[in-house]
Amino acid sequence: MARTLRWTGGVLLAIAAVVALAVGALQILGWNVLRGPIATVVTARTGRPFAIHGDLDVDLGLTLRVTARDLELGNPPWVDPKRPMLRMRELDLSLRLPQLLRGRVVLPRLMLDQPQVALLRRADGKTSWQLGSEEGGDGNNPPRIRELVIRDGQVELEDAIRGLNLQAAVSSSNRLDAPLGQQLRVTAEGRYNGQPFRLTARGGSLFALAERGTRYPVALDVRAGDTRITLKGSVGTDAAQTLDARLTVSGPDTAELYGLLGVVLPNSPPYSVSGQLRHAGNAVRFDDLSGKIGDSDLAGSMRFDTGGPRVRMTADLRSQRLDFDDLGSLLGAPPATGNGETASLEQKVQATQLAQEGRLLPDAPLHADRLRAMDADVRYLAASVDARTVPLKDVRVEVQLKDGVLRLSPASFSFPQGNLELWLTLDGTQDPAATDLDVRLSKVLMDQLTPQIDGVPALAGTLDGRASMAGRGNSVRDFAAHANGRMGLAMNGGRMSHLAVELVGLDVAEALGVLIGKDKPVDIRCAAGALALQDGQLRVKSMLIDTEDSLVIAGGGVDLATERLDLKLQTHSKDASLLSGQTPVTLSGPLRRPAVGIESKGLAARGAAALALGAVLTPVAAMLAFIDPGLAQDSDCAARLREAGAAAADAPPVR
Known part of the structure; x- marks a missing residue:
């Protein structure tokens, strides 16, 4: 043992001597x-x-x-x-x-x-x-x-x-008694997506970060164009809770936050929201969220999980009052821009341009690549809706985004009676993005949707409808210009106010075979239409309005690429003694402002109704089943069609 100790001591002494020699050499040589x-x-x-x-x-x-x-x-x-x-x-x-x-x-x-x-x-x-x-x-x-x-x-x-280019100045001090902004300060200026960018960050003494279990104060102010992000709170010096701060975000469009925060959000009107931001490990929480988007209030909470291959967001959001105009921004359309409405300067310019061009469909680009950047599960409820002339009760939306595919399943709009539901699948893994859309309107009273004239609804009846379409495009306008699908509408019974008929003009009313009385509304036995959509061309397969004294049949269609309407309504009287010489009525021009006119040539031939019914009844009957299988069997409109079909079979041939 003693020999081993002496040997070990000798080795250590030798090492010490080598180290001493090395240190001495370094002291001499430098x-x-x-x-x-x-x-x-x-x-x-x-x-x-x-x-x-x-x-x-x-x-x-x-x-x-x-x-x-x-x-x-x-x-x-x-x-x-x-x-x-x-x-x-x-x-x-x-x-x-x-x-x-x-x-x-x-x-x-x-x-x-x-x-x-x-x-x-x-x-x-x-x-x-x-x-x-x-x-x-x-x-x-x-x-x-x-x-x-x-x-x-x-x-x-x-x-x-992120389209970011900036220069920053950084300085720090260890004076624990110095004000917050003098201990750590970062200032940066530059450009973000071509717009001015400025950042100011302040913190406490970095010496405090060495103390476990303490809270390190931080403050941040970011301005990118008209977007502003402020944060004030503290960072923990242990792993239990990294960040706890009050976050406020405001700007002209929530979609612009993608470059700054990496969060995929839809387009919106100008907004301002705030809440408590907490970050620990892979979890980020945004609680007690409150604020406004456009003219709608917003509250709720959001969660972000950063531990997977993509960020996953879950959100539960709600509004006490939703301004219906704000929803158009989700599709890239500008919100309402009149007095008292909230819209950014860019959205006002967009609205003016659409009006000048006579267009309705927005061409704001869809950034499909952003859909592949994160996953999401979002639920939204609006308890009341300000839709002006449309009496919506509430709106419910469920959105899932996974692996670049976004689904609405569904978005539901409730009326006092009836509802509208929208299913949407948008595949952002393709370029252009592929979209499937299915919209269903069920048992909605028309007197809820049309204005009143002298206290009487302009139009009454129960409306059902459905539109199913698919196509590809990186904007709403591009999608519509190339979409394929079909649409159908059916109104069971109903009536039109005689004053509303007078408002369309005596000549048009006569051309439609409508008898005008001073206080007698026009009864509508059945109104139905079947339309086919192919490569952006929406064509009428069959469309009819059946009144007590006439049958109105429509033809033509809409070019969604140019947003122009070209419809013709031809009337066939059921009684030869009543308005037997009606001329066709035309609806033409841009969808935004169509013109109503009367075709100057050609009269409706007596007995043509029987010939026309054979061409329109079959597609309309099939359309009723497309809207709702029950409509094809049980609705008053179906009964009217069967009755009209029997009459057509017994009618003499046209000469």
Whole structure:
């Protein structure tokens, strides 16, 4: 044993002698001889060229103090070699040797003097700040810094994905009694998507980050164009709760937040919302959310899970009062822009342009690539709806976004009686995006949808309808211009106010075979239509309005690409003595402002109704089954069709 101890002591003495000789040599030769070996190690660990161009100095002890001047760390090969990732006038750090021998890097103090940092991200997602090489470590054991001082730091960032280009100034102080903005301050200016960008961040002394179980104060103010994000709260120094802060976000359009926050949101009118933001681990919560979007209030909560291959958002949102005009923004259409309405300058310009061009369908682009950036499960409820002339009671929407495919299943709009439901599947994995749409209108009273004249509804009856279409396009207008599908409408019974008939004009009323009485409404036995949509061309297969004294049959269609209407209504009297010479009525021109006219040539031939019924009854009957199988058998309209069909079979041939 004694011999072993003597041998061990001899070895330690020899090691100590070697270390002493090495230290002595370094004291004589100077520490600069280590600049080359240090550069080799750092280059191997980071995969980037590294150099110390100035002096290197070391003060020995259990806590080493290292000072290095004029340092430079290069960028990856795809960046201009004349543009390093980091330049620094001086680095001054303290390093605890006992912790280093245990495999931990503890820096009691780190001072950076005039660091200049250049960060770049390409459009393909490759970043210049991703360090490491095959020989380097994995970065799972980062150094622990107890005190950090930054003097006159400069950061330049170019991000092609977010359209961000900025220059930032960074400085910090360790005065614990200094005001919040004087301990850590970051200011940045530049451009975001071509618009002015400004960021101001403030924090407490970075020395406080070394104290476990404390809260580190932070404040952030970001302005990108007309979008503003403010945050004020604290960051925890342990893993239990990283961030707890009040967040306020406002701007002209929620879709613009994608570049800033990476969150996929639909287009919207101007908005302002706030809530409590909490971040711990892979979970981000936005609770007590409240504010306004357009002229609608909004409340609820949102959750974000960042632990998977994509961010997953779940949201439960609600409005006490929804302004129906605001929903148009979801499709890229501008909201209402009249007095008292909330719309951004860009949306007002868009509304003016649509009006000048006589168009209804918006051509705002759909960014299908964003649908592949995250998953979502969102529920929304509006308890009451301000739709002006449309008496909606409530709106319910359920949205699922997964693997780039968005589904509405469904969006439901409730009336005092009846409802409208919309199913939508939008496949963002294709380019252009592929869309399937199914809209169903069930048992809605027309007197709820039409204005009253002298206290009498202009039109009454029960309306059912359905539209099913599919197509591809990266805007609503592009989709409509190439869509295929079919549509159908049916109104069981009903009546039109005699005053409403007078308002359309005596000549038009006579052309339609409508007898005008001073106080007698016009009874409508059945109104139905079947339309086919092919490559944006919506054509009438059959459409009829059956009154007590006439049968009105329509033909023509709508070009959705040009948004122009071309319809003709031909009337056939049931009694030869009543208005037997009606001329066709035309509806033509842009969908936004169609014109009603009377065709100057041609009269309806006596007996043509029998011939026409044979062509229109079959597709209309099939359309009733498409809307609702029960309509084809049980509705009054179906009975009227069977009755008209029997009469057509007994009618004499046309001569």
